[in-house]
Amino acid sequence: MTTQLGEPPTAAALTPPERAALGRDARRRAPRSCHGWFEADGERPDPVAVLERQSATRVPELVPVRYGRMLESPFRFYRGAASLMAMDLGRLPSTGLLVQLCGDAHLLNFRMLASPERHLVFDINDFDETFPGPFEWDVKRLAASFAISGRHNGFDTAEQDDCVRDCVRAYRTRMREFAKMPTLDVWYAQDDVDRMRALLASSVSKEVRRRTAAATAKARTRTHMRAFAELTRVTAEGRRIAPDPPLVTPLRDLLDDPSDDRQEKELRGVVEGYARTLSSERRFLLRRYRLVDMARKVVGVGSVGTRCWILLLLGKGDHDPLLLQAKEAQESVLAAYTPGVRYDNQGRRVVSGQRLIQTTSDIFLGWTHATGLDGVGRDFYVRQLWDWKGIARPDTMDPDLMRLFAQLCGASLARAHARSGDPVAIAAYLGGSDRFDSALAAFAQAYADRNERDADALAVAAATGRVRARTL
Structure with missing residues (x-):
């Protein structure tokens, strides 16, 4: 059984001044300045051991690919180390101001997406770790990602700090805007192309505007038909998924005995069971397609080794495709560090958090x-x-472009948190000064240092044979 998520139950019963008072009271539990501090204590578990425990439930032959990707750079390591940061955040002072967290709010989990109405919007895209928790956990993970990415690009410390401050300032000021808005207006708010254009208009750099316009145009080309063209080929049986092992491996190539159809039956059962979770009109639409092929796919960095399948369905013929991704959902890395709703199905947790x-x-x-x-x-x-x-x-970003992207991400995260938490209380906690912004800039630098040491520990483990890393 599950409990429905939403705003804290007391919020609707309180007046706006009372809700604001809750936010200001949270400063006693966690002063804004305390967020600028991070130092791992002597009881912090070995980071490689934490990663190995997480890898124990994954496809064994893909775990070395995960480590290989994480070792490419400190930023790639950070993308795969959400479990380490969840452990670290769980040891820090907490505001107690709860939202539905993305859970892995690094900068590459924000991107342009298509709405069902075929509008281009900017939003969070990854919800594997979504879970209720203190709002600042997402902000800290996002802030640190900009410091780490800035270091990777060769930015100096001042340029890294500017990116972090712009991100956190955008979060804080947008949350203060939401605190003044009617509840439905908060729910309907979205970051569409018009909002992006307004932000671009404030940029003095023509190059920033040009590159952002190019990225917007490119996003519109990344359709399901392009994926269909890149991932499939014509065979004697019709369109089928093209092998590209170990990144894309058709089911037929994974079976020791080609006549063993148990795995195929399981995946067909995945589709049938999944269809029952759709609304009636979408089940009707799905029934217009038939499943013709399936393959295991390696995705991302942190997700490598979890079971992920791409499913090819066809409608009226070989040129009427639907490509679905069925991705294994394990328990959120945050679940051990914060009390929250426990779901009977982790896939349902991901979907509920995303919606x-x-x-x-x-x-x-x-x-x-x-x-x-x-x-x-x-x-x-x-x-x-x-x-x-x-x-x-x-x-590929210079400091100006990364600062602009940081503003987009910070504002988008505020919108997500305002939907699931209490924007009045959070805005009151953050206040009108830049105290929280400056604290997060200090935190981001400290955590970037910690991330580099953890990445070095994994490199030593790979060099000594403790773990095996594979680079593709």
Whole structure:
């Protein structure tokens, strides 16, 4: 059984001044200046051991790929180390001002997406770790990602700090705007292309405007038809998923015995079970497609090794495709450090969190449960593979462009948190000064140092044979 998430139950019963008082009272538990401090104590577990425990439930032959990707740079390591940061955040003072957290709010989990109405919007895209918790946890993870990315790009410390401050300032000022808005207006708010253009108009750099316009145009080309063209090929049986092992491995190539159809039956059961979580009109739409092929896919950095399948369905023929991604959902890395709703299905946790904090979710978003050939039951969530997704390239950004991107991410995170938490209380806690912004800049630098040491520890583990890393 589950409990519905939403605003804290006391919020609706309190007046705005009382809600603001709750925010100001939170400063006694966690003064804004305390967020500028981070230092791991002597009881902090070995970071490699934490990563190994997480890897124990993953596909064994893909774990070295995960480590190989994490070792490419400190920023790539950070993307795969959400479990380490959750452990660190859980040891810090907490405001107690709860929201539905993204759980992994680093800068590459914000991107341009297509709304069901076919509008281009800017929003959070990854919800694998979503869970209720203190709002500042997401802000800290996002802030540190800008410091780490800035270091990777060769920015000096002042330029890194400017990116972090712009991000946190955008969060704080947007939250203060939401605190004054009617509840429905907060719920309907979204970051569409018009808002992005308004932000761009304030930029004095023509190059920033040009590159952002180019990224917007490129996002519109990343359609399901482009994914279809890149991931499939024509065979004697019709369109099928093209192999690219180990990144894309069709089911037929994973089976020791080609006549063993148990895995295929399991995946067909995934589709059937998932369909029951869709609304009736979307189940009707899904029934117009038939499943013709499936393949295991390696995705991301932190997700490498979790079971992820791409499913090819066809409608009226070989040129009428629907590509779905069924991704294993494990318990959130945050769950051990904060009391929150416990779901009977982790896929449902992901979907519920996404629907709560994302303004426009994929129409095919759903969840299911399946038992594999090893007899282990696993939870999955399902969504379309690619749909107007514009992915940022932070390694190509100069300081001006990264500061602009930081503002977009900070404002978008505030919108997500205002939907699920109490914007009046959070805004009152943050206040009108830059005290919180400055504290987060200091935190981001301290945590970037910690992240580099953890990445070095994984490198030593790989060099000594404690773990095996594979670079593709």
